[in-house]
Amino acid sequence: MRHGLILWREGELSFSDVKARQVRLQQAIIAAGLDGVLIYTNHVRSAGVTWVSGFTPYWSDGLVLVLREGLPIFLTALSKRVGEWVKSVAPTFEVAHSPFPGKLAGERLAKVGAKRLGVVELDRMPGGVVEEIDSVLPVELSDATDLFTKVRGQVDGAELNLVRLTDGIAREAFKAGDATSKFAGDFTGPVERAVRLAGAEECYVAVAPDLSKDRCFIRTGKAALGRTFAARLSVAYNGVWVRRIETFSAVSEIASRLASVSVELDHASPIHPADGSISAFYLPDGAKLIDWHLEAPYGTRPLKIVADAEKPLAAPVPYGILTTAFTQGGETIVAARPVGIGDTWRREAAE
Amino acid sequence: MIGEIRKRRLIEAMEDAGLDGLVLYGNAWQNDYLRYAADFGILEGEGLAVVTRDGDVTLYLDDELEGERAAVECPEVKTSIANDLIGTVSDVVARLGNSRIAAGPKRHLPYGLAARRGDLCFEDATALLDRLLMVKSIDELNAVRSAARLADEGYAVFRNAAAVGKKDYELIAEIESFFRNEGVDDNFMIIGVGGPEVRGMAPPLGKVLKSGDLVTTELTPCVNGYYVQICRTLVVGEPNEAQRKVFGIYNDALEAGLAVVRPGVTAADIARAENDIFRAHGLGEYVTSEYTRVRGHGLGLFPDTKPHILEDVNTVIEEGMSLIVHPNTYNPEIGYFVHGDSLIVRADGPEILTTTPRQLFSVDARRVAA
Incomplete structure (x- = not known):
């Protein structure tokens, strides 16, 4: 489940921001000759529904049915009491309850005489949901992943601002970590607390x-920290996920060099295009690239690797998180930063 | 080791059912079926485990970062990263040919897998797995016992962190930080802050604690995959007369429910014992689904597993189950109130796991958040 604060923050993502997204999706639905699009969500595969409504489930799962017109409908097996919470944090859709949300989707589709339904990531839809829909209305199902990806690929200002804000939370939280800690948990505990206190x-x-041994990230807090280590923060804030990786050292000389590299990356990364083109990478002087990958929101996944050294980017993404590993001055350094979020952030970071 | 024991039980159950293979789905919320076979606590993306009757288990993950973590944290599990999860697992299943293959939880089996198997179909392994998940082995019960200590310690942290002026999510930040430092993989936690206007618990809403508030929570830490829950209510400041009186009713209901627990009774018997206390106080309306969901539930590799403790659930309680009994519901005088303890069902009755005193806690109203 999720563990933090979920609120409707009109100042950060407004009803009209979300409405504009819904309208764009509805235009695409009409253009494709569909009667509606169905998007599944749980808190792991939340990105599609979050984008179209601003809502992320805290636990359990649900469906959002977007018809050609009108407010989308959130169909859930959650109780009506939990539904009150859902409405309080997402005024952008109608909430409908049923122990069988797929059946309810079928009923709503039948009401508008639907014949063709697009499903984002149809292959991944829980089979029980499809059976429930089919039990009410034998509608023609097609995969709407490409349709959704195309619409979702157009980023809006609200989302970019949230990416910047979320990255800022991660950047500040790292300051709570003590790089001279003996064990991983001693370093990460205060960092995680700082992220959560930031809402x-x-x-x-x-x-x-x-990092002198390998670059494998683990979650166990009992691991002893080496001379240099990397910490990865995956932070969700108002529906947006950002990953940020910093490399640290208990040796002060190395630590100050790493801090300089971090600042350089903060200056350079935001304006890099999120297109997975290796020529666009910024690397500090004398650095030698070991590996890289680009993550981005994709379908129902908040972040998914969409390009790496072997796999080119297949479709445009709204923004990305670029992870690089390189050596400099004999040290292995791992870093992750948002890319493709414009130069406003560059100026702010420089200040 | 515990993973090996589970795998052995699973293979035995497959043999008894005459199954040749199993496909088990999991994500970070519904991970119990997957984890039973492939001992990995998935966090991002989704996973499918394919189990064959000869004891082979392969975990397929669609997230590269999770695959990397699984390789380090669970080297004994055969893990494969599959960008095309459905295509990859479909091919694996196809190679099993015309054999009896079941899926669990069946409802969550991805549509693409079922569609590609066509007429051969997947049988439903949900009940088979549910039984294994409910009635646990000795080693699993020991893991549940270990998690109970952290539920108690977590509630102490919660109580100590509660202060006037603190926001609900800040309180949760303290708990999560404590749990993570203690190696707790996950924690199911919801919270309520306020008075009669509070009709249930929810994720944190940014509410600020003030004098007179009831603060309700259920903490459900997960240690090595096993969840244990504790429900308690505290008052900011001195409890008033109504709060004390209502606490007495809920405490009686909890004790009445616990007193019934033993092998052979049904989930309904436990629920009825709890609800009779409310009915005796003229509060029968508040034990209906309008105001409450369940009167307790199973615990294990999922925080809210079967059996659900309800008056219409006739599942027979068996030795080796782990449950929470919690008569949580709305009270019209003081608001939503929670009170519950976890237990293991033994031959002679319940072994209560959580040791936090059953009392209406209060925090000094002069304690102000820094």
């Missing part, structure tokens, strides 16, 4: 405890 929806922390 994040969720925070996952992982550590590559000794």
Whole structure:
């Protein structure tokens, strides 16, 4: 489940921001000759529904049915009492309850005489939901992942601002960590606390405890920290996920060099295009690239690897998180930063 | 080791049912079926485990970062990263040919897998797995006992962190930080802050604690995959007369429910014992689904597993189950109130796991958040 604060924050993501997204999706639905699009959500595969409504389930799952017109409908097996909470944090859709949400979707589709339904990631839809729909209305199902990806690929200002804000939470939280800690948990505990106190929806922390050995990130807090280690913060805030990786050292000389590299990356990364083009990478002087990958929101996944050294980017993404590993001055450094979010952030970071 | 024991039980159950293979689905919320076979606490993305009758288990994950973590944290589990999860697992299942393959939880089996198997179909392994999940082995019960200590310690942290002026999510930040430092993988937790206007618990809403508020929570830490829950209510400041009186009713209901627990009774018997206390006080309306969901539930690899403790659930309680009994519901005088303890069902009755005193806690109203 999620573990943090979830609120409707009109100042950060307004009803009209979300409405504009819904309208764009409805235009695409009409253009494709569909009667509606169905998007599944649980708190792991939340990105599609979050984008179209601003809502992320705290636990359990649900469906959002977007018809050609009108407010989308959130169909859930959650109780009506939980539904009151859902409405309080997402005024952008109608909430409908049933122990069988797929059946309810079928009933709503029947009401508008639907014949063709697009389903985002149809292959991944729980089979029980499809059976429930089919039991009410044998509608023609087609995969709407490409349709959704195309619409979702157009980023809006509200989302970019949230990416910047979320990255800022992660950047500040790292300051709570003590790089001279003996064990990973000693470092990550205060960092996670700082993220949550900043009002994040969720925070996952992982550590590559000794970069002289390998670059594998694990979650166990008992691992002893080596001379240099990397920490990865995955932070969710108002529906947006950002990953940020920093490399640390208990050796002061190395630590100050790492801090300089971090600042350089903060200056350079935001304006990099999120297109997975390796030529666009910023690397500090003398650095030698080991590996990289680009993550981005994709379908129902908040972040998914969409390009790496072997796999080119297949479709445009709204923004990305670029993770790089490189050596500099004999040290292995791992870093992750948002890319493709414009230069406003660059100026702010520089200040 | 515990993973090996589970796998052995699973294979035995498959043999008894005449199944040749199993496909088990999991994500970070509904991970119990997957984890039973492939001992990995998935966090991002989704996973499918394919189990064959000869004892082979392979975990397929669609997230590269999770695959990397599984390789380090669970080296004994055969893990494969599959960008095309459905295509990959479909091919694996196809190679099993015309054999008896079941899926669990059947409802969550991805549509693409079922569609590609066509007429061969997947049988439903949900009940088979549910039984294994409910009635636990000795080693599993020991894991549940270990988690109970952290539920108690977590509630102490919660009580100590509660202060006037503190926001609900800040309180949760303290708990999560404590749990993570203690190696707790996950924690199911909801909260309520306020008075008669509060009709249930929810995720944190940014509410600020003030004098006179009831603060309700259920904490459900997960240790090595096993969840244990504790429900308690505290008052900011001195409890008033109504709050004390209502606490007495809920405490009686909890004790009445616990007194019934033993092998052979049904989930309905436990629920009825709890609800009779409310009915005796003229509060029968508040034990209906309008105001409350369940009167307790199973615990294990999922925080809210079967059996649900309700008057219409006739599941027979068996030795080796772990449950929470919680008569949580709305009270019109003081608002939503929670009170519950976890237990293991033994031959001679319940072994209560959580040791936090059953009392209406209060925090000094002069304690102000920093």
